[in-house]
Amino acid sequence: MTTLAAIINISLCSLINRRLTVFLTVFAIALSVMLLLGVEKVRQDAKLSFANTISGTDLIVGARSGSIQLLLYSVFRIGNATNNISWRSYQAVAARKDVKWTIPISLGDSHRGFRVMGTSETYFKHYSYGQSRQLKFRNGKPFEDVFETVLGAEVARNLGYSIGDKIVIAHGLGTAGFAKHDDKPFTVSGILEHTGTPVDRTVHVSVEGITAIHVDWKDGSRVPGMSMDAEAVRKMDLTPRSITAFMVGLNSRLSAFRVLREINNFRREPLLAILPGVALQELWGLMGTAEAALGAVAILVVAGGLLGMLTMMLASLNERRREMAILRAIGARPLHIGAMFLIEALFIAALGCLLGLVLLYSAMVILQPVVETQLGLFIPIDMPQLREWLILGLVLVSGALASIIPALLAYRRSLADGMTVRI
Amino acid sequence: MIELSDVRFRWHRDAPLVLDIPAFEVRAGERVFLEGPSGSGKTTLLNILGGVTVPETGHVTVNDVRLGDLSGAGRDRFRADHIGFVFQMFNLIPYLSPMDNVILPCRFSQRRKAAAQQRSESVKNEARRLLRHMNLDAHKVAARPASAFSTGQQQRIAVARALIGAPPLVIADEPTSALDHAVRATFMDLMFEEVTTTDAALLFVSHDSRLATRFDRQVTLADINGATA
Ligand SMILES: Nc1ncnc2c1ncn2[C@@H]1O[C@H](COP(=O)(O)OP(=O)(O)O)[C@@H](O)[C@H]1O
Numbered sequence: 001m002t003t004l005a006a007i008i009n010i011s012l013c014s015l016i017n018r019r020l021t022v023f024l025t026v027f028a029i030a031l032s033v034m035l036l037l038g039v040e041k042v043r044q045d046a047k048l049s050f051a052n053t054i055s056g057t058d059l060i061v062g063a064r065s066g067s068i069q070l071l072l073y074s075v076f077r078i079g080n081a082t083n084n085i086s087w088r089s090y091q092a093v094a095a096r097k098d099v100k101w102t103i104p105i106s107l108g109d110s111h112r113g114f115r116v117m118g119t120s121e122t123y124f125k126h127y128s129y130g131q132s133r134q135l136k137f138r139n140g141k142p143f144e145d146v147f148e149t150v151l152g153a154e155v156a157r158n159l160g161y162s163i164g165d166k167i168v169i170a171h172g173l174g175t176a177g178f179a180k181h182d183d184k185p186f187t188v189s190g191i192l193e194h195t196g197t198p199v200d201r202t203v204h205v206s207v208e209g210i211t212a213i214h215v216d217w218k219d220g221s222r223v224p225g226m227s228m229d230a231e232a233v234r235k236m237d238l239t240p241r242s243i244t245a246f247m248v249g250l251n252s253r254l255s256a257f258r259v260l261r262e263i264n265n266f267r268r269e270p271l272l273a274i275l276p277g278v279a280l281q282e283l284w285g286l287m288g289t290a291e292a293a294l295g296a297v298a299i300l301v302v303a304g305g306l307l308g309m310l311t312m313m314l315a316s317l318n319e320r321r322r323e324m325a326i327l328r329a330i331g332a333r334p335l336h337i338g339a340m341f342l343i344e345a346l347f348i349a350a351l352g353c354l355l356g357l358v359l360l361y362s363a364m365v366i367l368q369p370v371v372e373t374q375l376g377l378f379i380p381i382d383m384p385q386l387r388e389w390l391i392l393g394l395v396l397v398s399g400a401l402a403s404i405i406p407a408l409l410a411y412r413r414s415l416a417d418g419m420t421v422r423i
Numbered sequence: 424m425i426e427l428s429d430v431r432f433r434w435h436r437d438a439p440l441v442l443d444i445p446a447f448e449v450r451a452g453e454r455v456f457l458e459g460p461s462g463s464g465k466t467t468l469l470n471i472l473g474g475v476t477v478p479e480t481g482h483v484t485v486n487d488v489r490l491g492d493l494s495g496a497g498r499d500r501f502r503a504d505h506i507g508f509v510f511q512m513f514n515l516i517p518y519l520s521p522m523d524n525v526i527l528p529c530r531f532s533q534r535r536k537a538a539a540q541q542r543s544e545s546v547k548n549e550a551r552r553l554l555r556h557m558n559l560d561a562h563k564v565a566a567r568p569a570s571a572f573s574t575g576q577q578q579r580i581a582v583a584r585a586l587i588g589a590p591p592l593v594i595a596d597e598p599t600s601a602l603d604h605a606v607r608a609t610f611m612d613l614m615f616e617e618v619t620t621t622d623a624a625l626l627f628v629s630h631d632s633r634l635a636t637r638f639d640r641q642v643t644l645a646d647i648n649g650a651t652a
């Protein structure tokens with residue numbers, strides 16, 4: 001027992017004596033551990049974040065394209081719709097007896113880099129995210145007028161808007177769109193609470209508002225000589241002719257498959273209805289390969305870090321032969337000498353894991369706001385989960401396994417050298 | 424203290440015998456000077472006495488224990504408990520302080536730890552006492568690493584370590600070869616003084632026969648060793 005304590009003590013002193021190389025080795029392992037845990041965390045949290053973006057919506061309907069594409073542009077504001085669907089088709093589905101509510105979605109415009117979504121007041125009533133959480137207003141109320149807008153929390157925070165401010169919507173999705181609907185500004189009527197979903201990054205207006213800013217436009221550009229002011233437009237019939245997609249809530253979940261089938265066989269227009277959960281699963285399937293590749297890279301980087309440690313230990317083996325001989329003369333067994341290397345490896349790997357955790361959490365604290373504003377992904381900072389501890393445990397075990405090589409060499413060498421090193 | 428009978432040793436099966444010693448004895452407390460030219464097998468003999476090397480035939484008895492009856496681990500424990508070694512050089516773990524170097528044997532041997540505590544109440548006190556007797560400043564000795572000390576100082580630190588916990592046998596393998604003349608005499612004085620107070624048997628190996636005068640007995644390896652490799 002005291003012998004083991006002595007061996008551990010000597011190992012630590014020896015590590016301190018070689019602190020520069022040891023620190024670099026620890027740092028390399030820490031970086032690799034940070035990468036591995038980071039990849040794992042982003043993977044899980046991205047999934048969670050995606051899965052939390054929509055709840056309570058039974059179906060999403062859009063023009064016929066890929067189901068993942070429809071999910072991405074309608075819910076996550078990623079990518080674009082290739083086609084619109086007609087307002088009449090939307091009305092036809094909305095009028096079905098088994099349909100409880102619908103939320104129209106009209107996309108294509110933007111405001112200073114944030115996407116504008118045309119919708120209706122049903123959005124604020126029925127859209128839910130996370131564990132059935134409703135949208136809440138931090139300030140103000142839903143839009144009532146054609147030229148009113150409700151901002152997501154991030155939009156308002158980022159651009160410093162408050163109730164009553166006037167904003168101009170640009171045509172298209174570019175950040176610096178020249179074609180601005182600047183003759184028809186919108187007044188901020190409400191600002192939503194933070195949700196941690198793409199809603200935060202969305203500028204909401206009514207579908208009538210979208211129609212209104214496009215009355216004097218055709219095929220994506222202003223019709224020359226035709227200009228109408230806001231007051232004149234307000235008096236027109238602003239019922240849209242088409243929208244991008246719509247969400248559907250059913251009276252009964254059980255009818256979902258039947259309604260889905262019927263919408264997909266809609267005769268007047270080719271429509272695509274998807275179940276959000278199923279489309280998400282498809283998305284994970286699609287990302288599976290990339291995930292696996294990323295995971296493999298992270299594992300290889302950890303292996304690299306541990307190889308670095310192995311190299312360091314093997315290199316130190318020769319210069320430590322005298323040290324080993326002295327310990328033998330004092331009564332250390334060759335087994336003790338081997339154990340020294342195992343202890344060192346465990347210590348280095350443990351320090352690497354610890355430093356890796358510190359680096360990971362520091363990086364998360366720094367990057368969390370950036371990731372949220374830039375990517376709309378909310379990465380919660382919480383304690384490492386069982387899975388993370390398992391990964392760390394595995395790194396430790398791998399470190400110990402790697403050290404078997406130098407430990408064995410040291411054992412055999414000290415057995416041969418005895419108390420004197422012949423050089 | 425030491426008894427060898429019919430000890431034969433060679434490095435490998437086809438190699439010539441390095442040692443062939445029909446009989447050799449060192450009594451308890453006896454101070455023996457063992458001389459012989461370089462390469463004659465002195466260090467090999469010491470390794471056999473320490474139980475690190477196992478002879479091909481014969482019996483080695485140290486402190487009434489037959490080393491051949493012990494397992495490898497048993498011999499290591501026996502060495503930790505009963506023998507203090509001083510080598511020609513590189514005796515110390517360079518990054519540990521002299522203090523920690525001297526204490527080291529007490530970490531591997533309960534017996535020596537107990538003996539040190541009995542003598543000076545604590546292992547540290549005993550180490551400090553020995554270092555002081557070896558003319559080493561108690562303040563400097565705890566603060567700096569062993570590598571910061573001169574060769575002469577390091578050899579004296581090594582003696583303090585060999586003596587801590589009063590092992591009944593001290594083996595010194597050419598401890599003065601790396602020292603220059605002026606330092607050599609002081610080293611011998613201090614070492615002798617200290618070994619005398621502990622009543623340990625001393626087996627001192629050197630090829631410099633001028634040092635032999637103060638010993639109880641002088642043995643030439645060739646006289647006890649039949650092998651002339
Ligand atoms: N580990 C070893 N392997 C093979 N031969 C060795 C080894 N150690 C010493 N020898 C040989 O054994 C003989 C005795 O060496 P040694 O005991 O070190 O002599 P001394 O200490 O008297 O100078 C020498 O011929 C030496 O070359």
Ligand SMILES: [Mg+2]
Nearest residue numbers: 465466467596
């Ligand atoms: Mg020798």
